[in-house]
Amino acid sequence: MTDFKPPISERETEELIGIAHSSTKQWQQEAISQAKKELVRRNITEQQQREVLEKWEKEYQEWITKEKERLENNKTESYKIWEMILMFIFGPILIIRPYLLHSYTLFNLRGENYYLKFKQRIIIFSLSFISWFVFISYSTEQSNKKRLEEIDKIDISDWKEKHGYD
Known part of the structure; x- marks a missing residue:
């Protein structure tokens, strides 16, 4: 037994x-x-x-x-405005670490039947990635422009004379 x-x-x-x-x-x-x-x-x-x-x-x-x-x-539950703003600002980070805001992952949203939140999150993250890409591209371009302007401002006439370019 x-x-x-x-x-x-x-x-x-x-x-x-x-x-x-x-x-x-x-x-x-x-x-x-x-x-x-x-x-x-x-x-x-x-x-x-x-x-x-x-x-x-x-x-x-x-x-x-x-x-x-x-x-x-x-199905019809939506994010609050402040949640959408945070997701927009920190979108790339939240894709990697979704639990930083104590929220569901995309897969969990589908599993829990949050269809509206799922669609909102995809749209917000897409816009966030596009915005971050544009911001980083613009910042890089401006930084390069500024660097080139500084290079153009440098007086190299003494160097040219010394090396025989004039």
């Missing part, structure tokens, strides 16, 4: 009912048999067991209903 921890005889009645009515995928056959024997020893009738199982089924159906409602509500 296998000893389970905690022992089957010390478990609560509802847990025993769950074990007794489970399959061998969740529990070993010996645990199921011990749970059934313990239920008989505690004088728990089949009717009482069915009532507990029906209660669990009802709770499960209520949970399923609430989960469907939650997922349906997620």
